[in-house]
Amino acid sequence: MNEFEKDVQAxxxxxxxxxxxxxxxxxxxxxxxxxGVLIKAFG
Structure with a gap:
């Protein structure tokens, strides 16, 4: 087994x-x- 699988952080x-x-x-x-929609509507 991989060593990182044994000691997981989270x-x-x-x-x-x-x-x-x-x-x-x-x-x-x-x-x-x-x-963008608001700028186009008010622009």
Whole structure:
């Protein structure tokens, strides 16, 4: 067995962290999109 498999740094669930990362990036791009929509609407 690999030595890194024996001594893992984080024992948390990777699916939860992946979901949080997806949510944050989705929110970021949504904000960018709506900023562009608002600039086009008021411009």
């Amino acid at each position: 024992k948390s669930n990777d699916a939860i962290e992946s979901g949080i990362g997806f949510g944050v990036s989705f929110l970021f791009f949504t904000i960018i999109f709506f900023t």
